[in-house]
Amino acid sequence: MSTRSSPRSPTEELEPAPPWGIGFAVSALAYFLMAQFMLGVLLFLIYWVLLEPNQPFEAVFQRASSSGRFMGLANTLIYLFILLTLGAGLRLWVRGPLRQALRLVPPIRIPLWAVPFLALGLGIALDAVTMALGRPVIPETLAPMFRGRDPLGWAAMGMLTVLVGPPTEELLFRGLLYPALAARVGPMFSIYLVSLIFALFHLLTYGGTADQWFWIAQAFLVGLALTGLRARTRSLWPPILMHMTLNLYATVEAIFLLNFRA
Numbered sequence: 001m002s003t004r005s006s007p008r009s010p011t012e013e014l015e016p017a018p019p020w021g022i023g024f025a026v027s028a029l030a031y032f033l034m035a036q037f038m039l040g041v042l043l044f045l046i047y048w049v050l051l052e053p054n055q056p057f058e059a060v061f062q063r064a065s066s067s068g069r070f071m072g073l074a075n076t077l078i079y080l081f082i083l084l085t086l087g088a089g090l091r092l093w094v095r096g097p098l099r100q101a102l103r104l105v106p107p108i109r110i111p112l113w114a115v116p117f118l119a120l121g122l123g124i125a126l127d128a129v130t131m132a133l134g135r136p137v138i139p140e141t142l143a144p145m146f147r148g149r150d151p152l153g154w155a156a157m158g159m160l161t162v163l164v165g166p167p168t169e170e171l172l173f174r175g176l177l178y179p180a181l182a183a184r185v186g187p188m189f190s191i192y193l194v195s196l197i198f199a200l201f202h203l204l205t206y207g208g209t210a211d212q213w214f215w216i217a218q219a220f221l222v223g224l225a226l227t228g229l230r231a232r233t234r235s236l237w238p239p240i241l242m243h244m245t246l247n248l249y250a251t252v253e254a255i256f257l258l259n260f261r262a
Contacts, residue, residue: 017183019094025176043074066144072156079164102175107233115238119245138254146254166243173198174230174239187231195223
């Protein structure tokens with residue numbers, strides 16, 4: 001008597017293995033960290049020497065790290081450099097169509113137009129939980145960069161958080177790491193592991209604050225949504241769009257709450 005195997009869920013269906021392994025993806029993450037640190041130090045030194053050469057290091061560092069203009073512009077340049085150099089490296093590594101290998105293809109199961117609505121629903125739900133727990137909606141590490149009516153600072157931060165940051169992070173976590181892990185240990189475990197790594201990387205943003213683990217937990221939930229969306233749609237476009245929408249929502253919210261709320 002023959003038996004039929006139960007159908008796989010969308011997140012359990014296997015994709016073709018990518019033309020890179022886990023080692024390559026982890027090396028790309030290490031490169032991301034190294035480039036952020038080295039280029040961040042370089043840009044700060046340039047800022048110090050050219051704009052405030054006679055001021056003490058501590059005072060200049062404090063002003064720069066709380067400036068939306070400097071942090072937005074400097075990190076936009078860093079992310080663009082990382083994105084372009086990773087893209088160049090992938091073109092040398094991958095034989096065949098790069099867009100197909102990175103799953104920059106039309107999504108299945110969930111239409112792209114629905115993704116911004118899912119992102120807004122997630123953002124509102126996370127805000128509701130944050131307020132219910134009595135936490136500040138805007139993380140204290142990010143508030144100084146949005147406080148003050150500085151349209152240039154807002155534009156620089158918006159360019160980073162909406163236009164440049166999401167594609168770069170999605171390339172690293174959902175474009176490179178997730179498919180490499182899924183090919184070895186399966187999609188379900190990979191979704192949780194990639195989301196955990198994604199959350200821990202946000203210690204760079206939230207580390208050193210009293211609420212750091214609360215924000216890391218939120219980053220983990222966002223990571224689950226992004227990675228689950230990547231697995232379900234078999235495309236990198238939906239998590240990129242969701243990430244951009246979430247960051248746009250958070251950026252507009254920070255500008256409004258810190259500067260225009262009575």
